[in-house]
Amino acid sequence: MMDWTTRLTQALDYLEDNLEGTADIEKAAGLANCSLFHFCRMFEVVFTVSPAEYLRRRRLSRAALDIAAGRDKVIDVALRYGWDSPESFTKAFKRCFGITPSEAKAGSAQLEIWPQIRLAVVLKGDRTMKYRIEERAQAEFVGLPIRTTNTENENLKTIPRFWDTKGKDGTVGAMARYCGKLGLLGVCYDYNPADNSFAYAIAIEKGDFPMSALPAGCETIEVPASVFAVFESRGPMPGAIQKLWKDIYADWFPSSDYEHAGTPDFESYPEQDPPELPDDSPEYRTEVWIPLKRKKMF
Missing domain, CATH: 3.20.80.10 (Regulatory factor, effector binding domain)
Structure with a gap:
């Protein structure tokens, strides 16, 4: 259990450390010591979100924090997190948060950020699986x-x-x-x-x-x-x-x-x-x- 937890934590940390356009889900699966198919199925069943959707939401969340800080242009933030145009980024941002990046930069609404997944190890000895x-x-x-x-x-x-x-x-x-x-x-x-x-x-x-x-x-x-x-x-x-x-x-x-x-x-x-x-x-x-x-x- 500890070995699997350690490897899955490494995969999650890899995704988090590479949100700026370079994260690769197949590489994350390799860090978790399993095939891409098994990694995606396991991730969805355990965390109720696919790796690709989790990565998208985490990128948008980090982008939202950068925009709210007010230091960067929207186009720079969009490119940083993997969007190839401000239009596609704005569309994804509004679908996720309900407001545009410009509205977020103006501080006109509170954003609901998608948190990073962190594992907690729980050892279960009270039942068996037949x-x-x-x-x-x-x-x-x-x-x-x-x-x-x-x-x-x-x-x-x-x-x-x-x-x-x-x-x-x-x-x-x-x-x-x-x-x-x-x-x-x-x-x-x-x-x-x-x-x-x-x-x-x-x-x-x-x-x-x-x-x-x-x-x-x-x-x-x-x-x-x-x-x-x-x-x-x-x-x-x-x-x-x-x-x-x-x-x-x-x-x-x-x-x-x-x-x-x-x-x-x-x-x-x-x-x-x-x-x-x-x-x-x-x-x-x-x-x-x-x-x-x-x-x-x-």
């Missing part, structure tokens, strides 16, 4: 997707709403008729670091049924062969599985020798015991399957 390591061959899932993002916990709202909507319109029931051993699935894939979005699909394992039997809009999702960490959750939905996701990134990954492999991960909703167990029961069981690769060793 998981197993399992190998799976290459597979195909079939699912109905939406796009969402971890930024500011947007996915914690859009995904439950997606399940609720598709449950009410009969989509979930139609797909459940063709479930395999894993049950219904919630698959995360196609992560795009440029806009911090990813696809999430209500899915099932591909089987001997025609695609025409499934709701319109379903697509095939390729899942490469991998070693998976499989975590079990018990508790009312969606809170139990949302908490499990955060615990995996905040607690399990930092203390393990693994990072996310960058391929699709998924939630499994198997048949309950008894089958009629409601999803708000404290005994409702789900699993999270995460593909793994070994961390780089120094």
